Amino acid sequence: MFPHELNDPRAFEIAQALLEGFNKHYRLFRAASATAKQRFEQADWHGQQRAQRERIEFYDLRVDEAVALLEERYKTSRLPTEVWQQVKLHYIGLLTNHRQPELAETFFNSVCTRLLHHSYFHNEFIFVRPAISTEYIENDEPAAQPTYRCYYPSQDTLRDTFMRIVWNFQLTLEFEDLGRDIDCVLQAIGSELGAFRWRTNFQVQVLSSLFFRNKGAYIVGKIVNGFTETPFALPILHREPTPAPGRVPAPQKQPGLLYIDAALFGEDELLMLFSFARAYFLVDMEVPSAYVQFLRSLMPRKPRSEIYSTLGLQKQGKNLFYRDFLNHLRHSSDKFRIAPGIKGMVMLVFDLPSYPFVFKVIKDFYPPQKDTTREQIQAKYLLVKQHDRVGRMADTLEYTQVAFPRHRFEEELIAELRHFCPSLLEESGDDLIIKHLYIERRMVPLNIYLQESSPAQLAHAVVEYGNAIKDMVSANIFPGDMLWKNFGVTRHGKVVFYDYDEIEYLTDCQFRAVPQPRNEEEEMSGEIWYQVNKHDVFPETFGPFLLGHPGVRDVFMAHHADLLDPAFWQAHKERILAGHVHDVFPYDPHKRFHVRDLAPALKAPDPEHRELPIQ
Numbered sequence: 079m080f081p082h083e084l085n086d087p088r089a090f091e092i093a094q095a096l097l098e099g100f101n102k103h104y105r106l107f108r109a110a111s112a113t114a115k116q117r118f119e120q121a122d123w124h125g126q127q128r129a130q131r132e133r134i135e136f137y138d139l140r141v142d143e144a145v146a147l148l149e150e151r152y153k154t155s156r157l158p159t160e161v162w163q164q165v166k167l168h169y170i171g172l173l174t175n176h177r178q179p180e181l182a183e184t185f186f187n188s189v190c191t192r193l194l195h196h197s198y199f200h201n202e203f204i205f206v207r208p209a210i211s212t213e214y215i216e217n218d219e220p221a222a223q224p225t226y227r228c229y230y231p232s233q234d235t236l237r238d239t240f241m242r243i244v245w246n247f248q249l250t251l252e253f254e255d256l257g258r259d260i261d262c263v264l265q266a267i268g269s270e271l272g273a274f275r276w277r278t279n280f281q282v283q284v285l286s287s288l289f290f291r292n293k294g295a296y297i298v299g300k301i302v303n304g305f306t307e308t309p310f311a312l313p314i315l316h317r318e319p320t321p322a323p324g325r326v327p328a329p330q331k332q333p334g335l336l337y338i339d340a341a342l343f344g345e346d347e348l349l350m351l352f353s354f355a356r357a358y359f360l361v362d363m364e365v366p367s368a369y370v371q372f373l374r375s376l377m378p379r380k381p382r383s384e385i386y387s388t389l390g391l392q393k394q395g396k397n398l399f400y401r402d403f404l405n406h407l408r409h410s411s412d413k414f415r416i417a418p419g420i421k422g423m424v425m426l427v428f429d430l431p432s433y434p435f436v437f438k439v440i441k442d443f444y445p446p447q448k449d450t451t452r453e454q455i456q457a458k459y460l461l462v463k464q465h466d467r468v469g470r471m472a473d474t475l476e477y478t479q480v481a482f483p484r485h486r487f488e489e490e491l492i493a494e495l496r497h498f499c500p501s502l503l504e505e506s507g508d509d510l511i512i513k514h515l516y517i518e519r520r521m522v523p524l525n526i527y528l529q530e531s532s533p534a535q536l537a538h539a540v541v542e543y544g545n546a547i548k549d550m551v552s553a554n555i556f557p558g559d560m561l562w563k564n565f566g567v568t569r570h571g572k573v574v575f576y577d578y579d580e581i582e583y584l585t586d587c588q589f590r591a592v593p594q595p596r597n598e599e600e601e602m603s604g605e606i607w608y609q610v611n612k613h614d615v616f617p618e619t620f621g622p623f624l625l626g627h628p629g630v631r632d633v634f635m636a637h638h639a640d641l642l643d644p645a646f647w648q649a650h651k652e653r654i655l656a657g658h659v660h661d662v663f664p665y666d667p668h669k670r671f672h673v674r675d676l677a678p679a680l681k682a683p684d685p686e687h688r689e690l691p692i693q
């Protein structure tokens with residue numbers, strides 16, 4: 079019901095306190111993102127990763143604070159309905175000229191749903207749709223930074239323009255040779271665009287803030303020519319000293335010189351950069367919706383929810399994702415079913431065929447070989463969320479109290495939920511409420527993919543599988559359970575890990591060689607006769623589980639035999655313990671300028687690295 083009068087004096091104060099809570103959140107979020115530039119300039123890689131991790135927790139901390147404050151001052155959980163309706167109207171009024179209204183609305187929802195019982199979820203207190211438009215928000219103050227800058231070069235000034243684009247970011251470190259890098263960028267633009275007619279509207283649009291993640295800073299923009307728009311991104315890196323052959327490189331303490339490593343073009347290359355399997359970017363944004371709109375023009379297939387998440391605004395991403403999901407449910411009629419593939423021992427996984435995500439619920443009990451608890455599993459999923467996912471671990475969205483329409487569930491799935499997850503299931507009328515679940519991108523489970531693939535696809539997937547493990551190793555992650563079924567293949571043919579319940583930090587593991595048997599009895603024993611401690615890992619024993627298929631075995635041994643050698647794992651562990659932060663490039667190695675120059679053989683992609691479509 080719409081309140082006809084705003085007559086309760088508490089309502090305005092509550093709305094104002096709520097907005098102050100949000101403003102504090104965004105101030106801190108923005109500060110953590112803005113200082114990424116200094117950390118990049120100081121080569122403070124551990125600091126950058128820490129900031130990426132810690133920023134994820136900011137939102138919940140601020141929601142907790144706001145809930146406590148409102149409860150203490152206004153006893154808000156006991157306020158009558160009419161007052162809440164007035165609070166919402168005041169809040170809408172306060173947002174009229176706000177620069178992050180959509181985020182502030184989500185904050186309102188988070189606080190409200192914490193204060194009010196969940197039976198209120200469907201009513202008019204919360205923002206089920208945005209009330210304030212996010213179109214055309216800009217800060218018009220003279221000193222304000224626009225969301226993006228436009229440059230209008232001619233054929234003769236294109237080089238100068240790209241130099242200026244880089245200078246305008248005012249990085250305090252010097253470039254090794256910016257002219258050389260810009261020449262490479264122009265050459266890459268030449269091959270990307272081919273011969274083209276220079277239209278009157280030719281322009282380069284560049285987002286005003288750099289995108290920071292791990293050891294990189296990215297310039298993101300598009301080239302507009304006539305009706306054609308070409309998205310691009312330019313990764314800027316530090317030149318690290320090359321170690322002597324055979325030596326472990328020392329962790330970088332001094333900032334080096336900068337260089338542009340590659341030029342990425344088009345939607346697909348940008349999708350790889352902004353993948354759901356990577357850590358969130360740190361970007362200093364005053365008007366996030368304008369960034370999202372610009373990025374959407376570069377990647378029209380990427381939902382807005384995912385773009386918000388990659389910008390670190392994962393609660394907004396989660397909110398939009400849920401709205402999209404409800405909309406999909408309204409406009410579809412198929413049924414939720416048990417996900418294809420080998421069933422999980424700790425997770426019950428289901429999907430909706432028409433929808434490209436899976437839903438994962440932790441079971442109430444597990445077989446004896448799974449020595450774990452619900453808390454431990456949740457902690458592992460949280461670890462992955464906060465860690466650098468290096469393009470190899472899928473991001474998950476965690477939800478509580480999700481109401482599904484029961485009639486859209488296959489009976490077999492309901493029976494499994496009742497059997498394996500009774501503590502998380504509430505059935506009321508046509509509502510099937512799941513109290514806790516994770517949602518994750520659907521991929522083709524690698525075991526299924528390998529069974530159905532051609533020899534070339536199989537070879538590609540096995541090489542990719544080893545690369546995925548090696549990328550995780552670089553990021554200090556030991557996947558624990560490396561069976562094929564725990565990996566999936568994405569639309570772009572990338573292999574990504576998704577089973578986190580046995581994940582460990584590499585630095586917590588002991589990589590050991592299998593001891594030599596001391597007598598015949600030990601040698602002939604079918605059992606493990608040597609002592610195994612909790613974090614012991616025996617890489618030599620992976621083979622029998624992974625390499626039963628001869629085609630798989632041949633490719634694996636040709637490319638990744640080192641994964642069966644304890645020395646490989648131990649060496650990586652030592653490098654990480656010595657403080658080294660690895661580079662994991664979110665683009666194909668053959669895109670790197672210096673790799674192309676130094677090793678012409680790498681110019682053409684290795685056929686096994688070429689991305690094969692999944693049928």
Ligand SMILES: Nc1ncnc2c1ncn2[C@@H]1O[C@H](COP(=O)(O)OP(=O)(O)OP(=O)(O)O)[C@@H](O)[C@H]1O
Nearest residue numbers: 418419420422423424425427519520521523563577
């Ligand atoms: N993102 C995904 N896309 C497609 N299928 C998935 C996805 N995640 C899980 N599955 C399917 O669900 C199954 C179980 O998932 P998962 O491996 O996460 O559960 P688990 O209980 O942790 O498994 P395990 O028994 O190996 O510990 C997978 O083998 C796969 O078939």
